[in-house]
Amino acid sequence: MPIPEPIAAIHSSLLRQAAPIFAIFPHPSDPPPVSDALSAVLPLVRWEGDRGTYHLVIFTGSEAEALTMHARLQRLEFGKRRGFGSVKVRVRVGETEWKSSVFPQKQQCEWVLLISKKVMQQENLAEGNPVKLKLELL
Template sequence: MSDTITATLPLRRWQGGKATYHLVSFTGDEAEALAGHALLQKLEFGRQRGFGSVKVTAAIGDTTWKTSVFPQDKQTTWILLVSKKVMKAQNLAPGDQIAVSVSPV
């Protein structure tokens, strides 16, 4: 499966115990597609990646990077972390609606 998943999502700020993170959350059909890819990986390789993650190539605007998405809520939500470097390159701030795409690799 190498389908690109695209959505317009709000950029959120999450304050952890030791750091602040910026992220977007895939839900609905997009989350189902990512969960399906994770299942295919598990069936093909006989195990899951760390935390059940899926390797992806992500893109926001003209910035592309390799990363992973992580499942939440029994795979009904998938989280993509957005680095400060990407936020600066694309002039993003928490609360912005951003067009983001991920392609499982």
């Protein structure tokens, strides 16, 4: 039996009003939202610590803001932050790809990603070289 015209119009109106709610609370069978991605070209920095020498890149500006926002959203979603406030990432430098974490610095105006010696050798990187990075925020 078809739905009477006035009821169909009300039903349609209610669905339009409920659309934003469905965006906030997706159906469990819906695929997860697409994760954020960042691209940057940053200089490779050498840092000497108590336990050795490390090579890293430092994210500042809009990239740092995006990482900070991602960390805040994860904290809201899961109710806690990850160790040291870090964010899991999938990194691509040239042809080399790996999973790692980026770490906030004291005021979270910058984030640090460590680059291993193995990656430096595979991509022929040295201190001071610009590093073209692609990050997928997980």
